Amino acid sequence: MSKRVSMDWALFSTVAAMVALGLIMIYSASSITAQALYNKPPYYFLLMQLAWAAAGFIALMVLRRFDYRRLRRPEWAFGPLAVIIFLLPIAYLVDPRHRWIPLGFGNIQPSEFAKPAMVIFLAFFLTWRQAAINSTRFTLLPAALLLGVLFVFVGIADLGTAVVLAVTAFVMFFVAGLDRRSLATAVSLAVVCLAVAVIAAPYRLRRVIEMADPTYELVDKYDFSGKVKPYVLSSATVGDTGYQKRQAAISHGSAGIFGLGLMHGRQKHFFLPESHTDFIYAVIGEELGLWGAAAVLFGYFVIIWRGIRIFLLTPDDFGRMLALGLTIAIGFQALMNITVVLGLGPTKGIPLPMISYGGSSLLATLASMGILLNVSENAG
Numbered sequence: 001m002s003k004r005v006s007m008d009w010a011l012f013s014t015v016a017a018m019v020a021l022g023l024i025m026i027y028s029a030s031s032i033t034a035q036a037l038y039n040k041p042p043y044y045f046l047l048m049q050l051a052w053a054a055a056g057f058i059a060l061m062v063l064r065r066f067d068y069r070r071l072r073r074p075e076w077a078f079g080p081l082a083v084i085i086f087l088l089p090i091a092y093l094v095d096p097r098h099r100w101i102p103l104g105f106g107n108i109q110p111s112e113f114a115k116p117a118m119v120i121f122l123a124f125f126l127t128w129r130q131a132a133i134n135s136t137r138f139t140l141l142p143a144a145l146l147l148g149v150l151f152v153f154v155g156i157a158d159l160g161t162a163v164v165l166a167v168t169a170f171v172m173f174f175v176a177g178l179d180r181r182s183l184a185t186a187v188s189l190a191v192v193c194l195a196v197a198v199i200a201a202p203y204r205l206r207r208v209i210e211m212a213d214p215t216y217e218l219v220d221k222y223d224f225s226g227k228v229k230p231y232v233l234s235s236a237t238v239g240d241t242g243y244q245k246r247q248a249a250i251s252h253g254s255a256g257i258f259g260l261g262l263m264h265g266r267q268k269h270f271f272l273p274e275s276h277t278d279f280i281y282a283v284i285g286e287e288l289g290l291w292g293a294a295a296v297l298f299g300y301f302v303i304i305w306r307g308i309r310i311f312l313l314t315p316d317d318f319g320r321m322l323a324l325g326l327t328i329a330i331g332f333q334a335l336m337n338i339t340v341v342l343g344l345g346p347t348k349g350i351p352l353p354m355i356s357y358g359g360s361s362l363l364a365t366l367a368s369m370g371i372l373l374n375v376s377e378n379a380g
Contacts, residue, residue: 056366063370119325259289
């Protein structure tokens, strides 16, 4: 067993700084909303997130001291994932819109915990089946069945998180040595499933079309049946799929280098929906300007850098897979959120890790960081 080294202070301090910035920006973005829409004190969402942050850092410190090699057991690989798969349909039935399960003191969103649970499972499974990684019967089929159920249950109401899970799984299988033919088959199947999921929901298809063809010029030109436009416009849940992106663009465009100043943003005054959750990066850009937006990007760069460094330096395959999966899951989710806010992708509700308001997201992310810190400290 390798000797334990000191804490990875670069990673830990970056995570702590990101959470602190998130708390500040949540208060700035939500104080007016809490009073006007929920009849709550202006610090209501801040206190809620602060409680989750405390729980998250407790989880981080516990998992930091919990030797990651003990996770390389069937009960840790299959147990958490089985619980998540059991809770996902319950969350959908209880709250189809948010996929929350009320707990009395708050809500839990099982799809957020699917990311670390899946990474632990794949790290165990891929190292266990390393010698037969390309075996259809013993490796690919069992993994495809289990992951397929997970992706379907998550993607029914949360396509963005399903995409994060799929990308993370793809990278882990690629690094584990899956052959190109199997990878190409998996990608083709994923693209088909993604297309079906988008087409099956008019509001999703509308977001994609309006991203590429906002005036519907190409749709009118090539839709000879005349059914596509009425279908996508039939969505009763979303009146204007481009509204949030336009307001986010206004936020960034009016900020300049130094921004309008903390608490002085204008778009959070009911112009920008979800300003303290999925679109909080727009508030950061508006109030803190280019330097604030760049600081957030730098924070994620440091986390990805440390994660890749841990992956490269860890001697055992299980630890390497853990570090890789957790880093990809958090980094890609951040990329998806920022891409949407900047108008570079179709609108999708997915939180910005450690920054957006959301207890389940924060707790799951900090737990993941605790495991990553543990791998870093035990693998030295």
